[in-house]
Amino acid sequence: MATVAHPDVAPPPLTALSEEERLFQSSVRKFANEQIRPHVREMDEAGVFRKEIIQQFFEMGLMGIEIPEEYGGQGGTFFQAVLAVEELSAVDPSAGVIVDVQNTLSINALMRWASREQKSRYLPALAAKTVAAYALSEAGSGSDAFAMASRAEDKGDHFVLNGRKLWITNAAEGGLFLLFANARPEAGYKGITAFLIERSFAGFQVGKKEDKLGIRASSTCELILDNCRVPRENVVGEVRQGYKIAMETLNEGRIAIGAQMIGLARAALEYAVAYAKERKQFGKTIGEFQGVQFDLAKMATDLEAARLLVYNAARLKDAGMPFQTEAAMAKYFSSEIAEKAASKAIEVHGGVGFTKDYPVEKLYRDAKIGRIYEGTSNIQLLTIAKKLLGK
Numbered sequence: 576m577a578t579v580a581h582p583d584v585a586p587p588p589l590t591a592l593s594e595e596e597r598l599f600q601s602s603v604r605k606f607a608n609e610q611i612r613p614h615v616r617e618m619d620e621a622g623v624f625r626k627e628i629i630q631q632f633f634e635m636g637l638m639g640i641e642i643p644e645e646y647g648g649q650g651g652t653f654f655q656a657v658l659a660v661e662e663l664s665a666v667d668p669s670a671g672v673i674v675d676v677q678n679t680l681s682i683n684a685l686m687r688w689a690s691r692e693q694k695s696r697y698l699p700a701l702a703a704k705t706v707a708a709y710a711l712s713e714a715g716s717g718s719d720a721f722a723m724a725s726r727a728e729d730k731g732d733h734f735v736l737n738g739r740k741l742w743i744t745n746a747a748e749g750g751l752f753l754l755f756a757n758a759r760p761e762a763g764y765k766g767i768t769a770f771l772i773e774r775s776f777a778g779f780q781v782g783k784k785e786d787k788l789g790i791r792a793s794s795t796c797e798l799i800l801d802n803c804r805v806p807r808e809n810v811v812g813e814v815r816q817g818y819k820i821a822m823e824t825l826n827e828g829r830i831a832i833g834a835q836m837i838g839l840a841r842a843a844l845e846y847a848v849a850y851a852k853e854r855k856q857f858g859k860t861i862g863e864f865q866g867v868q869f870d871l872a873k874m875a876t877d878l879e880a881a882r883l884l885v886y887n888a889a890r891l892k893d894a895g896m897p898f899q900t901e902a903a904m905a906k907y908f909s910s911e912i913a914e915k916a917a918s919k920a921i922e923v924h925g926g927v928g929f930t931k932d933y934p935v936e937k938l939y940r941d942a943k944i945g946r947i948y949e950g951t952s953n954i955q956l957l958t959i960a961k962k963l964l965g966k
């Protein structure tokens with residue numbers, strides 16, 4: 576167990592928020608309820624997220640939470656990004672993942688690895704108007720991400736990139752892509768290099784958009800690199816440092832996927848409790864039956880445990896302490912309980928829960944992705960087991 580820096584001061588409870596965090600949380604909650612909720616169903620059916628809501632994300636500072644104020648960002652913490660993803664996801668998990676990819680994958684990587692010049696060029700745009708995407712996966716390399724086939728040929732002052740990326744969140748709206756390609760295949764994964772690709776670069780194209788089971792309003796597209804010319808100054812970190820950047824960034828992103836899942840589980844629980852208080856059978860509200868009460872109590876307990884895992888991992892990250900295993904646990908557990916909570920919420924609703932007239936069927940569809948992206952549940956378990964076995 577890690578020790579705190581000042582052992583004489585008892586650490587606050589994990590769920591205790593500072594005044595600033597509480598105000599931030601309540602402003603995001605209010606915004607999500609008032610501005611996003613009325614459009615959730617229509618966006619899910621259309622499979623498109625409203626542009627004006629993304630614009631509001633920028634205006635509220637939600638697209639540059641950790642970007643320092645000198646670059647036009649909020650100068651906030653990783654924990655605040657996690658709070659934002661939780662609050663948005665409690666209303667629409669698609670909204671949560673848009674903000675998640677922007678902050679915890681893309682901006683996080685730039686803050687840590689980009690040069691001062693790259694930061695000055697890109698961070699102000701990311702805080703104000705540019706949606707970012709994180710492009711690692713390919714058709715042949717998902718869990719085994721470093722087996723990627725995309726290649727980057729070193730031409731001195733520029734690189735020429737060829738290949739295809741698949742499953743890229745935010746690609747339809749994206750203006751900047753943090754993209755990984757192998758610049759030295761003979762070195763295996765140690766050849767992987769990270770590039771910043773502007774949408775307008777010649778030879779770069781956003782391809783087919785996926786028609787998905789859940790988080791339908793969040794765009795997921797293919798990217799095509801056809802002799803895409805990328806200036807050398809757009810290499811992030813060092814050439815061949817890409818695998819490290821990808822790994823470290825995903826470790827952080829996973830915590831926010833945990834936050835997306837606890838937001839979703841909270842929504843499922845709230846809908847189930849409300850319905851249990853209202854629906855009558857056998858002359859009583861169904862919430863008076865112990866069988867239903869026990870389901871609600873288990874959902875609430877799972878949610879509390881998941882929230883503690885997510886908040887602890889985020890607090891560890893902000894404290895500069897190791898958090899890789901905790902992040903894997905947070906994502907693994909939160910996505911398990913979110914799927915269970917959404918399933919149970921449908922059962923509590925009975926037949927109507929199975930229809931699109933009630934919001935719980937969408938939560939059930941949206942929950943499924945939690946166990947797949949940013950490392951499947953098996954990959955999280957592998958990370959945890961490696962730590963246990965000292966590998």
Ligand SMILES: Cc1cc2nc3c(=O)[nH]c(=O)nc-3n(C[C@H](O)[C@H](O)[C@H](O)COP(=O)(O)OP(=O)(O)OC[C@H]3O[C@@H](n4cnc5c(N)ncnc54)[C@H](O)[C@@H]3O)c2cc1C
Binds near residue numbers: 715719
């Ligand atoms: C909606 C959506 C959004 C996404 N967004 C992005 C994005 O923005 N950027 C990006 O780069 N990627 C993104 N992805 C890709 C995502 O990260 C991958 O789909 C995921 O990592 C799994 O890879 P795969 O689909 O190739 O499955 P596979 O790797 O083929 O896995 C198939 C099954 O095999 C299991 N498996 C594989 N290897 C092992 C092993 N060693 N041990 C045990 N089990 C194993 C897996 O757990 C899984 O159950 C997204 C995917 C989706 C569906």
